[in-house]
Amino acid sequence: MPVPNARATAAGVRCGGHCVPTLPTGFQDVHVMIFVGFGFLMTFLQRYGYGAVGFNFLLAAFGIQWALLMQGWLHSCRQGYILLGVENLINADFCVGSVCVAFGAVLGKVSPVQLLVMTLFQVTLFAVNEFILLSLLAVKDAGGSMTIHTFGAYFGLTVTWVLQRPSLHQSQARQSAVYHSDLFAMIGTLFLWMYWPSFNSAVSDHGDAQHRAAINTYCSLAACVLTTVALSSALHKKGKLDMVHIQNATLAGGVAVGTAAEMMLMPYGALVVGFVCGVISTLGFVYLTPLLESRLRIQDTCGIHNLHGMPGVIGAVVGAVTAACASSAVYGEEGLAHAFDLDRAKVNWSASLQGKFQAAGLFVSLAMALVGGIVVGLILKLPVWGQAADENCFEDAIYWEGRPHPAPSTLDGG
C-alpha cells in the first residue's frame, strides 16, 4: 500500500504569498452531514436507533478510509504516493454519502458484516463511476446529484430488491416510529438541511461558483419545505402532517440542485426545482413506496427512492439542461471558461455538447448502480454474513447489548 503523503496538503489552498488560509469551512459541515445527518435521520424506527446511528458510524468510518485509497489511486497518485489534502477528505465523505443513502434502503434488514461488505464494494464502484464521469466524460457534478444520490439510491434499491424478505411483515410492528424517535430523526433532518449549502459548494471552485452553489441550494431547500408541508397536509384525510414527509421530502430540493447548483441556475430556477421536488418526493412517499413494495417487492425502509432516487435523476436532468444553456452572455467569457474548465485543453467544446455529456453521465451512473447492485446483492445473499431472521428485523437487541425501553405505550391519535 503506498504511504499517503501529508506534505502536499496545503499546496492547493495557498493563495498569493501572504495568505495561508485555515481549513476550508465546508469540510466539517460535510462531515457532520455524514455522521450526524444520515445517522440520526435513520433513528426514526422505534427500536433501531442504535443500529441507525451506530452502524452508520461504522460503515462511514470504514468507507472513508477505503475511499481515500480508491480515490487516491484514481485521482491523486504521483510516483507511487497518494497525495492527500483536506479536499480529499471531503471527497471521501462524499463517497461515503452514497453508501449512507444505500444504507437507508436496507436499514434494519442487514447485519453489520453485510454492511461492511456492501460498503467495500460500493465505495469501489463509486470511485470508478466518479472517475468515468468526472475524468473521462468531464461532467460537472459538484453536489453529486448523479455520483452520490442517483448512484447511491438505485444501487441501494437494487440490493434491497435482491435481498427481498417475503416474511418481513412479521417485523412490521417495529417498522414505525414512536414520539421520541421522530424527534431524534429531526436532528438528522435539520443538520442535513442546514449544511446542504456547504455540501453542494464544498468542492466548487472558490469564489463565484462556490457562492452560487450555496445560494441556489439554500433557495431550493427553502422552497421544498413549503411544498412538502402543503402536500403532506393536503394528502391526509384530516389535513394532518406526517413526520415521515417532513423528515425526508424537505431535503429533496438539496439533492435536485446537486449538479446545477454551481451553474447559472439562478435563485428563481432553484426555487422552481425545490418546489417541484417537494411535490414529487411527497407524492412518492404516499403513493409510490407502497406500490414498489407490493408490486416490485422493493422494501425501501427509509424511502430513499423518494428522497435520493427521483430527485437525483431530476437533478441530473436539470444539470444537463442548465449546462446546455450556458453561454458567455450569461457567465461572461472568463466565467464560462472557469465554470466548465475550458482552459484545461478542451477543444471543440460547446454548451450543448456539455449537456449531452451530462446526460450520458446520468445513464452511466444508473447502469453502474443497477449492475453493481445486482452483483453485490447476490454476494450479500450468501448465507454466511449473520443475517437476522425475518421476524427479528428492525430490532437492536439482535446486535446490541440490551438496554431498558420505556414501558409499552398506547397509540394516541387526536
Place this chain on the structure above:
Amino acid sequence: MPVPNARATAAGVRCGGHCVPTLPTGFQDVHVMIFVGFGFLMTFLQRYGYGAVGFNFLLAAFGIQWALLMQGWLHSCRQGYILLGVENLINADFCVGSVCVAFGAVLGKVSPVQLLVMTLFQVTLFAVNEFILLSLLAVKDAGGSMTIHTFGAYFGLTVTWVLQRPSLHQSQARQSAVYHSDLFAMIGTLFLWMYWPSFNSAVSDHGDAQHRAAINTYCSLAACVLTTVALSSALHKKGKLDMVHIQNATLAGGVAVGTAAEMMLMPYGALVVGFVCGVISTLGFVYLTPLLESRLRIQDTCGIHNLHGMPGVIGAVVGAVTAACASSAVYGEEGLAHAFDLDRAKVNWSASLQGKFQAAGLFVSLAMALVGGIVVGLILKLPVWGQAADENCFEDAIYWEGRPHPAPSTLDGG
C-alpha cells in the same frame, strides 16, 4: 417579481487580487441557530415537540424566502434585479430569527396557517423597521438587540395578548416538560449559546469589529450562565435548579450585547452586561411571567419577555451608551471612522448624536412591534385559520399524524 441575480454574489468578498475566500464562517452557524437552536429550544413541552421543531422549520423556510425579497427590494435592488450574496442569506436568517422569537410567545396556541400569516406580516414589518433603523437613522445593530430581539419579542407578546385564551388552563396539564423533552430543549439552548458569537459578528466588518463582537459575546454569555444558575438555586425553596431557567436565561447575555458587541464594550463591560442580564432574566421567569399572565393576560409560552424582551431593551440601551462614549482616543482615528461608517458621507457626526439615534432606534422598534402586533393579532383572530380549541392547545395530535407516547408517567421529586 424581479429575478434575483446570483452573479453579483462573490463581489463583496473578493479581497486583493489573490485571495478568493470560501464562504463566510458565520453563515452556517447562524443557519444552525435558526433551525436547530430555536427549533429544539421550544421542544420542552411534553407533547408539542413536533410542533416546536416542525412549525419552526416551516415558518423559517417560508420566512427566509420572503425576507430575501423584502430585504432585497429595500437594500440591494439595482435596475430591477435583486443582487444576492451570502450576506443576504445571513440577513434573511436574522429576519426570520425575530419571527422565531415571536413564535415562542404563541407556541402551542396557534395553527400552522396562522403562523404563516404571522410570518408574512412580521417579515414585512421587520424589513421596514430594519430599513428605518439601519438606513435612515444610521443606527448600528450588528447582533440585532433592537431589530431582532426587541422587535420580535414585543411583537410576539402583543400578538399573544390579542389572541388571549381565557380557558387556556384546560390545557395546563400539557404546558410543562417531561424528563426527555427537557433534554431535547437543551440541544437548542446549547447550539444557540455556542454559536451566538458567530451570530453577533456575522455581518460585522471583517477584522477588528468582527473579532470584538465574537469576544464580547463569548464573555457576556459565560457570565450570564453563572448568575442564572446561582439565582435559580437561590430562588428555589430547597435550593434546586430549574431547567426552564438554564434553558433560557443563560442566553440573555447574548441578546444584551447584540448592539454593543462590535463596539468597544470591552470584555469587562461584556461580563457586567451578562451578569446583570442573567439576574434580570431569571427574576423575570420567577416573578414577572406569572404576573404578566394573571394581570395582563399575556400568555407567554416560552417566556420570551425574559429572554428576548428585557435583555433586548437592555442591549439597546447598552449600545446607545457605548456609542455615545466612543472617541478616537479609544478606537483610533481610523477605527472610529470604520466602526461608525464615517467615511460614507456623514457630516456633523458626533458620538453623543450617534447615541441619541441609537436610542431613537429603540423607540421606533418598540412602536413598530406594538402597533404591528395589534394589527396582526386582530387579523389572526379572524375565525378562518383553523385554530385549536382551548382544551387542545400544546398538543401535537391536532396537527400531526399520531405516534405512540411512552406510557403515563409518575412525577418524582427528590
Place this chain on the structure above:
Amino acid sequence: MPVPNARATAAGVRCGGHCVPTLPTGFQDVHVMIFVGFGFLMTFLQRYGYGAVGFNFLLAAFGIQWALLMQGWLHSCRQGYILLGVENLINADFCVGSVCVAFGAVLGKVSPVQLLVMTLFQVTLFAVNEFILLSLLAVKDAGGSMTIHTFGAYFGLTVTWVLQRPSLHQSQARQSAVYHSDLFAMIGTLFLWMYWPSFNSAVSDHGDAQHRAAINTYCSLAACVLTTVALSSALHKKGKLDMVHIQNATLAGGVAVGTAAEMMLMPYGALVVGFVCGVISTLGFVYLTPLLESRLRIQDTCGIHNLHGMPGVIGAVVGAVTAACASSAVYGEEGLAHAFDLDRAKVNWSASLQGKFQAAGLFVSLAMALVGGIVVGLILKLPVWGQAADENCFEDAIYWEGRPHPAPSTLDGG
C-alpha cells in the same frame, strides 16, 4: 483585575495588506465539542441527564472565564493589560476541556459547588502546567494529549480516588443507561468525533501544520472506530456490541494523536495509532475499569482512564518519538524550523533533544495531576459542599426541580 483589551484582537490574523480574514473556522467547532460534545457524552446515565449537560454547562462557562484570566496573566499580559484574541478563547476552551475530562470521573457523585471548586483549582493547575510545558520546556502539544487529556484524566482519577464512596453500590441501579439516554449520549460522541480534526488543528500554525493535524486526526479516528467495533463484538459472549464502547473508545484515536498530529506522523502512522488505541481503550472498558474499582477503589463513572488516560499517555509517547525522528529530510529545512519554532532563538536544538523534552512534559503533567488531584480531592472532602449521600448518587432529583419520567420499564435482551 486588569481590564482585558479587545483591540489587539485581529492583529494576529491580518495577512498581507488586503485580506482581513473572518473568524478562524476551528473556534466554534471546539466550542461545540466542549458544550455539546462533553455535555451530551455524559447523558448516558438514565437519571442524570440534567446533571450531565447542565453541570457541564455550568463548569465550562465558569472555567472559560477563569482560564481567560489565568492564561492571560501567564501568556499574554502586556503593561498590566491582558491582550485578548479569538485564539485566547480557543485556549480557554482547551483548558476547560481538561476539566470536562475530569468531570467524567466524578460524574453523579459530586455537588455543583464541589464542581465549581474543582474547576477553580484545576484551571489554575492546568494553566501552570501548560506554562511549564509550552513556555519553559518548549514542548509541542497542539491537540493537548499531555496538557488536556493526560493531565485531566489523572487529575480526575486521583480526585475520585480520594473521594471514594464505600457504599456507592446503593446507587448502582441508576448507574446505567436506558435506551433513549444512550441515543442522547451518541449526540455527544459524534460531535466530539467529527470536530476532533478541528480540535487538534485549532491552534496549529496556519498552513501545512494545520492541514497535517486535520488529516492525521481524521485518519486516526476512522481507524479507531473499526477496531473498537470489532473488539466490542469479539469480547461479548454472544458477539453483540456494547454502546459504552461505541460512545467512548471510538474517540481514543483523537486523543492519541493530540501531540503528534501536526508533525510528520503521516496518515499511515495515524491509522496505526488509531488502530492500537481502539484496542487498548476497549480492553480497558472490559477488563481494567472493573479492576480499578474493585482493587484500587477508583470509581470512574465514565471510564475516562480508557478514553483520556491511557490514550493521552500513548499520545505523549507517540509525540515524543515523532519529534525525535524529525529531520530536515522529511520536513524540509524551512518546514522543520517552522514546525519546532527554531527561528525563536533556540540554540543547540536537535530532534532527539526535543523528544526528551516531550517525554519530560509527560512526567510533569502526570506529577501535576497526581499531586494536584490529592490536594484538591482533600479539599473537596471537607463536609461543607453539600454532597449527596451514597444512595442518592446518579440522581437528578437531588439538585434539579423534578420532571416526570417515563413509567418503569422492563429490560429486554434479544
